[in-house]
Amino acid sequence: MPALLNADPAADPAADPSATRPRVEVADIFRRHGPAYRQGHRLPLFHLKAMHAIEVCRTAALGGHLEQCTNCGFQRPVYNSCRNRNCPKCQALAKARWLEQRSADLLPVGYFHNVFTLPHELNALAKNNATLIYNLLFDSVAQTLQAFAADPAHGLGGQLGFTAVLHTWDQRLLQHIHLHCLIPGGALAYDRQRWLPARPHFLFPVRALGRLFRGKFLGLLQQAFRTKQLLFPGPPGAGPTADAFRQWLRALWRKQWIVYSKKPFGGPRKVLDYLGRYTHRIAISNHRLRRLQDGQVTWDYRDRRDGNRVKALTLAADEFIRRFLVHVVPARFCRIRHFGFLSNRLKNDALRRCRELLGPISEKQAPPLLRSAPELLLALTGVDVTCCPRCRHRTLVIAERLPGPQRSPTEGAPAQPAVLDSS
Helix, strand or coil: CCCCCCCCCCCCHHHCHHHHCCCCCHHHHHHHHHHHHHHHCCCCHHHHHHHHHHHHCCCHHHCEEEEEECCCCCEEEEECCCCCCCCCCCHHHHHHHHHHHHHHHCCCCCEEEEEEECCHHHHHHHHHCHHHHHHHHHHHHHHHHHHHHHCHHHCCCCECEEEEEEEEECCCCCEEEEEEEEEECEEECCCCCCEEECECCECCCHHHHHHHHHHHHHHHHHHHHHCCCCCCCCCCCCCCCHHHHHHHHHHHHCCCCCEEEEEEECCHHHHHHHHHHHHCCCCCCHHHEEEEECCEEEEEEEEHHHCCEEEEEEEEHHHHHHHHHHCCCCCCCCCEEEEECCCCCCHHHHHHHHHHHHCCCCCCCCCCCCCCHHHHHHHHHCCCCCCCCCCCCCCEEEEEEECCCCCCHHHCCCCCCCCCEEC
16 A cells, blocks of 8 residues: 555644544444453344444455545545444434435425333343334334324324334433334325325324323233243243233333324424434444543433433443443344335335325425435535545545455454335
8 A cells, every 4th residue: 555645634634534533432442342341241143243343444454445636646545334233433324325215205294203112111021032022112103103093083094104213222321112203294095085184283192192002012012922932031931921921011001101292393304304313323422422441431411300411421331332232233123114105015106196195395395315425425524525635626536445354254244234124
């Protein structure tokens, strides 16, 4: 590789790619304390892959290319990203690309935001049955919303369409399993001859939603227990008796299950901006980390019980890693799913019919489609990656490929692209 004769951060601070790097990154914690944690804990393969991907992201281990300015000769290496959906450094561009695709699905109506939360009593069960519990959450929420949409008593009487995004954390990285749902304000009649608008400031009563959601989820959970789909710690066959499990379910029945609803917000651009806050968010971003010192990690969190004030939390690095890995979902699990007339199977025909009934989004309303990665990065960060940081001309070109070393299969490959949509 040619010597980077011109890449002198002291001579030109703007040329230093680390100038905007956070003081501490999740990758730093994994690189420093991950080896000991892996030795002391038995981890599933998808946890090992996520840790490895985050550790090597945007380093020489993944290869990259050498950029050179054709005007002044400035050079700098640019390393590849891991594209792991749990990596804090790989989500901004993935989110922008995903939102660009979703912009074509927007309708000229108000959108509601509902959040369905599982009681914390289910957290322990979810640790050994993550895929099953998360799937039951998606299924029970979908059944609940479609049941309300189908009932004319609630003002609609048709098929709803919505996007649901799974989150499993709170600000302190503790388990907090909930589903964010973005819902167009209306339903498509079953005969597809009418658009049935929702009330302007109200979709469905949240207490009634909570009761039906509770019934749907617990019914599916009881069925999973009867069919022996649930796993419990201990030897094969360990777990509660049928009577003990029924008693536990009764306690959950007596709790009020929380459903939060936000009033609709107008305009497709606002819808996309709002949705973007949730789709590709991971448990913690690098910018929330304050320091890594003496085996302790300190990060910022918002205390919602104390007026949303920002506070600092310090934990041992091992406990930080444990909490982070709790929120790494199993491989190929779809965290973002579309339902009803927005499902992949129905979307093309259903959206075409909805627009015929509603009228299409005007060019003035519709968000612009961003085509290339440099354009997306410019929109996200305000930085033109084709512009030389030294002479300020848009003359950066790829001068050389930087191959990464071959890794053995046991080291784990980068995960699949950040989001898999599922109908």
